[in-house]
Amino acid sequence: MTEKSPPRRKHSAGVSSLAERVLELLASGQATTRTEIGTLLGAAPSTVSFTVSQLLDLGLVAEEGTVSSAGGRPRKVLRLGGSDGFAVAAELGGRHARVGVVLPGGGLTEVSTVPFPTADGPDGALPGLAETLAGLADRHGRSLLRGVGLSLPGPVDVASGVVTLPSRMPGWNRFPVRAWLEDRFGVPAAIENDANCMAVGEHTVQPVGRRQSIMVKTGTAIGAGVIADGRLYRGGTGAAGEITHVRVEAGHDIPCSCGNTGCLETVASGAALVRILRERGLTVTSTEDVVRLASDADPEATRAVRQAGRYLGQVLAANVNFFNPDAVYLGGILSTLEPFVAAVRSQLYEGCHPLVTEHLVIERASLGADAGLVGAGQFALQRALAHALHSLTGNHHP
Numbered sequence: 046m047t048e049k050s051p052p053r054r055k056h057s058a059g060v061s062s063l064a065e066r067v068l069e070l071l072a073s074g075q076a077t078t079r080t081e082i083g084t085l086l087g088a089a090p091s092t093v094s095f096t097v098s099q100l101l102d103l104g105l106v107a108e109e110g111t112v113s114s115a116g117g118r119p120r121k122v123l124r125l126g127g128s129d130g131f132a133v134a135a136e137l138g139g140r141h142a143r144v145g146v147v148l149p150g151g152g153l154t155e156v157s158t159v160p161f162p163t164a165d166g167p168d169g170a171l172p173g174l175a176e177t178l179a180g181l182a183d184r185h186g187r188s189l190l191r192g193v194g195l196s197l198p199g200p201v202d203v204a205s206g207v208v209t210l211p212s213r214m215p216g217w218n219r220f221p222v223r224a225w226l227e228d229r230f231g232v233p234a235a236i237e238n239d240a241n242c243m244a245v246g247e248h249t250v251q252p253v254g255r256r257q258s259i260m261v262k263t264g265t266a267i268g269a270g271v272i273a274d275g276r277l278y279r280g281g282t283g284a285a286g287e288i289t290h291v292r293v294e295a296g297h298d299i300p301c302s303c304g305n306t307g308c309l310e311t312v313a314s315g316a317a318l319v320r321i322l323r324e325r326g327l328t329v330t331s332t333e334d335v336v337r338l339a340s341d342a343d344p345e346a347t348r349a350v351r352q353a354g355r356y357l358g359q360v361l362a363a364n365v366n367f368f369n370p371d372a373v374y375l376g377g378i379l380s381t382l383e384p385f386v387a388a389v390r391s392q393l394y395e396g397c398h399p400l401v402t403e404h405l406v407i408e409r410a411s412l413g414a415d416a417g418l419v420g421a422g423q424f425a426l427q428r429a430l431a432h433a434l435h436s437l438t439g440n441h442h443p
């Protein structure tokens with residue numbers, strides 16, 4: 046989604062931060078051997094071996110057979126200790142939630158969509174969702190439940206686990222969602238902004254070589270999540286990826302939800318398309334209506350969608366030139382429209398230096414509508430691993 050808020054995260058120093066990163070790589074499936082871990086983290090083999098042996102001693106990592114390497118010794122395959130563990134996760138929308146079981150490595154099962162009355166506030170909406178998630182956990186083996194992950198369509202204070210000033214979630218401001226879930230389930234919980242969840246979910250299942258990427262969520266609102274050096278990049282105050290409030294010429298003086306005028310959101314979001322098409326006399330009330338019309342090749346809707354893609358592509362081009370990512374992934378409901386994706390792609394090729402686009406991958410999120418769910422589950426698994434690590438080593442963890 047659009048707004049994000051400060052993480053204010055304390056850093057635990059020393060061996061544990063490297064150990065945490067090793068666990069992250071194993072949880073996401075991005076690495077399975079000491080050599081791969083060393084390469085991805087830029088760490089010396091001796092340092093990696095030391096950390097891995099500590100994790101083996103703690104039972105957080107296990108060895109499982111070997112793989113042969115070209116010309117070298119066979120390498121031991123590493124996996125998470127007790128790798129049958131799983132997380133349950135939900136991606137919250139306005140009226141519905143997508144729920145599922147997330148496995149280490151990005152696997153996803155038992156996905157379904159259930160009603161979620163966001164407008165009823167946390168007290169009205171969360172108990173029903175928790176019941177659904179508990180049902181999933183029970184069916185999958187409750188004793189192996191490691192964590193609970195939630196993707197939220199609003200700004201999240203990751204450090205304190207609360208929602209902050211969510212314009213699309215009235216009644217939720219400062220509600221301690223994470224603590225509520227941990228209390229209810231008795232396992233670590235993680236909550237994150239939806240674009241960040243999508244970025245991490247998609248990154249988890251993409252080739253390891255794509256270390257830098259931008260995930261753009263194109264729905265009723267626009268949001269972006271940034272992966273830098275294989276990890277979510279939150280920025281100084283948690284607002285990295287906030288492209289939706291970049292001002293564009295075409296926006297003129299159209300008022301934006303942020304209080305400013307002429308933001309990208311006012312010309313390229315699903316909400317903007319609804320407004321634009323209504324001004325042209327079409328009967329649309331939601332982004333879904335716009336997508337339906339454009340899918341039916343309605344000329345007016347298709348034209349508007351293509352123009353929205355161009356505006357997004359122009360703003361993205363500046364960011365792609367600056368950041369030089371390996372990949373730009375497009376998610377969200379507008380990314381299901383080929384004219385929209387094509388317009389973004391052509392603007393990127395037109396607006397970026399050839400060196401930047403030479404190997405640039407521009408594609409729809411391969412996980413489609415599941416990217417956010419996989420990401421939320423990954424955050425939960427990572428938080429569970431960090432908890433286990435810190436409780437075993439006696440270090441405090443928030």
Ligand SMILES: [Zn+2]
Pocket residue numbers: 289290301302303304305306308310
């Ligand atoms: Zn704005």
